[in-house]
Amino acid sequence: MHRIAVLALEQSVAFDLGSSTHMFARLGDLYEVVVCSPDRRPIPTSGGFTIAPEHGLEALQDADTVLVPGTYYKPAREGWLEPAVLEALTTTRAPRIMSICTGAFVLAAAGLLDGRPATTHWGTTEEFRALYPKVRLNPDVLFIDDGDILTSAGVAAGIDLCLHVIRSDHGSEVANWIARYCVVPAWRQGGQSQFVDRPVPSYPDTSTALAREWALERLQEPLDLAGMAAQVRMSVRTFTRRFRAETGMSPGQWLTQQRVERARHLLESTELPVDQVARHAGFGTGAALRQQLAASIGVSPTAYRQTFRTA
Template identity: 55%
Template sequence: MEQRQEQRQERVERVERVVVLALDGVYPFELGMPSRILGAADGRYEVVTCTVDGGPVATAADFSVTVDHGPEALRTADTVVIAAVTPSRIAASLTDETAAALALVRPGTRVVSICTGAFVLAAAGLLDGRRATTHWCVTDEFRRMFPRVDLDPDVLFVDDGDILTSAGAASGIDICLHLVRRDHGSELANKVARRCVVPPLREGGQAQFIEQPVPEPSTASTAATRDWALARLGDPLTLTDLAAHAGMSLRTFARRFNDEVGLSPGRWLIQQRVSRARHLLEASDLPVDRIAGEVGFATGASLRQHLHATIGVSPQVYRRTFQATR
């Protein structure tokens, strides 16, 4: 944690160079995410795009992309982003050109994948024994190709220190915002989200987007109850309270909530309380016990337990990390 704090302070004092690698079959949407999101972070990042040979690449759309940089740009990167490619281009091994390009990345460089870009990292051996994610549609194929990777298909992204992987498509936005939040704090990340007209932190995981029967038009949603709960996180909310507000039975509410959010009501409440606590730790000097009460944890010990389970550090360490840049 101390090493990450030092790296974070260093990033505040200089411009982070992010090099995005575009491979044949790249999705244009995902390719543009780092430039659009990180480029809105008040000049904290310089984003450049390269290919393995400096030439144009065919995209997953009906056009090609020409870039200004070849693989030598990877030598200069503080962070490398592997953009998503169409599933028809994924493979269990790297092409010679891709392997040679990735060999130029300096040791210790942060590496990020968007969507199917995780296949490239796995094929390079960078994910062996590590937790990662990718698009839920290709999880079976990923597990077959790379059984040594601890794949979690239920989350929007995985932060495993120097390697970060994101799930399908728009979760690339989530991971780019997470990079800003991790490097420079939630205030700047929230500002970037507002500029790009996207939510600063999405709820739940990929499960809410997996294909499932569409509910009847008359089916009630749990959205209003989620908004109601967010305004009352400091209260000791129970599943009974939530179901009563939604006007549903406990079983129906729990099932519908999980279908919509991808989490159980209990897990979702903990996630929201931890998120609110993180904001208060970053933006205020309130004592930990006071923050615990504000967000609905019974004691400071409970907050410490849930924060550590979520991000692996104590409230004091988390606050000290963010206060270094306040």
């Protein structure tokens, strides 16, 4: 049982606190989730209600993962932490520490992000850099996995980070299941843009969604831009522009992402040889699958299957 200690501090972002605890707790046979606060004190949230954690900061000491949700906690937004919070974060033996949104301010105030890459909500970039210049801040991504320290951008990007952690721990089939349960996208790449100041498209009655559905049913077949654009009766140029506006990536990048996910699922849930997995996922050859999987997650198909084999 993997124990996750969620550190709630004053004015925790209600969405971050609720969504992260819900996702992990829903997998109750895999994760134990505890919420803690300094001296188990009640914590007012940004949602206008107060929570009453059952645990104190000692919960951080025997946790496998420490999670800090987004927060408007005043000390961290001024460059310091309460001594008890600072000690708890810097002495925890947890092999993984993660933050959502402005929870990165707390990790930075503890010195845990010095010299390391991190992200937070794009709207706090200037404030964060002024307070914590030693952090290699990248405000243009959804999340950053730096091994034992993981940070994410605002609100919904915390869901992406939680899914990434679940996928890393237990494979894409489990992550996809919890994503379906929560009715959220199963995977958005960590390097994807936060969509800063993206204007609302001026074509509300048209979408490339039908083309994406069509492509998902035919991932094993050769697919091209013209074929996808034809499904929604658009020119290739218009289709490409609208596709990027809706998904944040090009049609080619999206297809590769979906095919990698299909391959991961097949590697976990079937005994198909690698070459057959490659064909079913639309990569054609085992060599192409090996190249794409290595580029996406850094391992070979065989190593992935050995790590995330289902019963």
